[in-house]
Amino acid sequence: MAPYLIDGNNLIYALADAGRELGREGLCKLLARLLDGRPVTTVFDGPPPPAQMVKQIEQTGVTVEYSSDRPADEVIIEHIQSNSAPRRLTVVSTDREIRQAARRRRCICKTSQEFATLLEELTNAPARRNRPEPPEKTDGLSGRHVDKWMKEFGYEE
Numbered sequence: 001m002a003p004y005l006i007d008g009n010n011l012i013y014a015l016a017d018a019g020r021e022l023g024r025e026g027l028c029k030l031l032a033r034l035l036d037g038r039p040v041t042t043v044f045d046g047p048p049p050p051a052q053m054v055k056q057i058e059q060t061g062v063t064v065e066y067s068s069d070r071p072a073d074e075v076i077i078e079h080i081q082s083n084s085a086p087r088r089l090t091v092v093s094t095d096r097e098i099r100q101a102a103r104r105r106r107c108i109c110k111t112s113q114e115f116a117t118l119l120e121e122l123t124n125a126p127a128r129r130n131r132p133e134p135p136e137k138t139d140g141l142s143g144r145h146v147d148k149w150m151k152e153f154g155y156e157e
Contacts, residue, residue: 003039005079006031007072007093007112008064011042014094014112018120025053028060034122041065041079045072077101 012027022030024044031040041063048054048066057064067075076091076098083089086105092115093099102109110118141149 001038002088002090002108003041004031004035004090004092005076005083005107006040006042006091006115007076007095007098008042008044009072010093010095010112011115014116015119017113018116020116020120024049024064025057025060028057028062028064030119030123031062032060034119037061039063043067043072043075043079073098080105080107083107 008024008027012022012024015022015027028042031042043065045067047068049057054064065075073093073095076093076095080086080089080091080098080101083105086102086107088108089102089105090108090110091098091102092110092112093102094112099109099111
């Protein structure tokens with residue numbers, strides 16, 4: 001499965017603009033749920049949070065890195081430059097330098113706003129896996145419906 005490299009703070013702000021207020025843990029839970037087991041690395045600015053929160057974030061299955069005393073942009077660009085299969089990597093950021101580095105390596109590139117919209121669509125999409133097939137699909141149309149369509153197409157009896 002194709003991996004994702006996400007500018008975490010950037011995406012949190014984009015989701016907030018779209019009306020969804022999330023912190024780091026909430027973002028990681030959302031990504032884990034919606035990206036269906038795909039490898040995700042999210043980079044956040046600054047030092048790691050307290051140990052208990054780090055533990056909760058780790059339980060989401062999303063790989064999280066903290067830039068500590070460096071800008072997260074530098075860490076993300078290093079990931080892009082060292083990736084062994086950049087054409088499979090989806091980079092999510094609105095930062096110009098990150099997007100330029102991703103394009104140079106021919107990564108798939110999404111702005112945080114585009115990705116936030118995609119996440120919202122996935123969140124609001126009906127769960128298709130658990131819905132049964134409609135009876136019309138397996139049993140065919142009822143006689144009443146067949147008569148109606150026959151009349152509609154000029155095949156009246």
